[in-house]
Amino acid sequence: MTDRYAVFGNPIGHSKSPFIHRLFARNTAQALTYEAILAPVDGFAPALQRFFAEGGKGANVTVPFKEQAFALCDSMSEEARLAGAVNTLIRQADGSIRGENTDGLGLVADLEANLGSLTGKTVLLLGAGGAARGCILPLLNAGIGELCITNRTQSKADMLAGQFAGHGKVTAIAMPELNLAYDIIINSTSASLSNELPPVPARVVGSHSVCYDMMYGKETTAFNLWAKAQGAAQVMDGLGMLVGQAAKSFALWRGIEPETATVQQALRASLASS
Numbered sequence: 001m002t003d004r005y006a007v008f009g010n011p012i013g014h015s016k017s018p019f020i021h022r023l024f025a026r027n028t029a030q031a032l033t034y035e036a037i038l039a040p041v042d043g044f045a046p047a048l049q050r051f052f053a054e055g056g057k058g059a060n061v062t063v064p065f066k067e068q069a070f071a072l073c074d075s076m077s078e079e080a081r082l083a084g085a086v087n088t089l090i091r092q093a094d095g096s097i098r099g100e101n102t103d104g105l106g107l108v109a110d111l112e113a114n115l116g117s118l119t120g121k122t123v124l125l126l127g128a129g130g131a132a133r134g135c136i137l138p139l140l141n142a143g144i145g146e147l148c149i150t151n152r153t154q155s156k157a158d159m160l161a162g163q164f165a166g167h168g169k170v171t172a173i174a175m176p177e178l179n180l181a182y183d184i185i186i187n188s189t190s191a192s193l194s195n196e197l198p199p200v201p202a203r204v205v206g207s208h209s210v211c212y213d214m215m216y217g218k219e220t221t222a223f224n225l226w227a228k229a230q231g232a233a234q235v236m237d238g239l240g241m242l243v244g245q246a247a248k249s250f251a252l253w254r255g256i257e258p259e260t261a262t263v264q265q266a267l268r269a270s271l272a273s274s
């Protein structure tokens, strides 16, 4: 029987995961199917159990089920444990379910592919939601010099900084008090989704700064337009992170790391024509 994979979410119609994973499978000559499954908001666990009972090998999980998936895992990686959420489930040979969080690994892979080593870089992380939480450990493990977290609701940034303090140099500074320019500024807020900007002072952007908006779908996000206007050296959107996290999931399931550059190009072309 062909190995079966799926992404679970609600809504799920917009998901690019089937497009990405089918290309990975074709490019690596892996025989598998990958479908999008709309789980009822109050029925994620039974839908997932049915999928695995029917022979499913692995799954991705997206909004709003990442925390529920975390609670259903029998074992998990350190990234997943600290993120408090999983986006990848793997059915092990003994039938148990292992959880991973590949979002942050995908972000780091995209940054490194474009910028080279992150060693010693100063990073400002805007936002303290699920996406922010998932990328902190991978950024610290990539050797960045310093991570500063800032958020509209600053108490959440303070909490995150406290939680990760034992893993590297992590601070939390309220937006109005930020007074340095950073090497890399990552917008993990959902502000761009509504064409808004996080209220961050322009002085955080220097002429050497690389600004990264996790939002994908259009390269000219509100944040990236603003960053360019402040003189940022480079801006990037989250499409590379999306493909990168999928590649990490695929590698966990299939033991083969797919090439991502051509898949990014194909996805961008598909988004531009839709």
Ligand code: NDP
Pocket: 103, 126, 127, 128, 129, 130, 131, 132, 151, 152, 153, 156, 188, 189, 190, 191, 193, 196, 197, 198, 199, 214, 215, 216, 238, 239, 241, 242, 243, 245
């Ligand atoms: P959450 O809802 O968990 O967190 C949202 C965050 O955005 C909070 O910190 C919130 O601040 C902040 N925020 C929302 N609106 C504004 C605003 N108008 N001004 C300032 N701050 C704001 O969302 P996620 O963390 O799950 O997702 C965040 C973004 O990351 C989304 O755009 C999502 O699409 C993207 N993403 C991209 C991925 C990729 O692969 N490229 C993967 C995962 C996420 P507060 O605490 O004050 O409410």
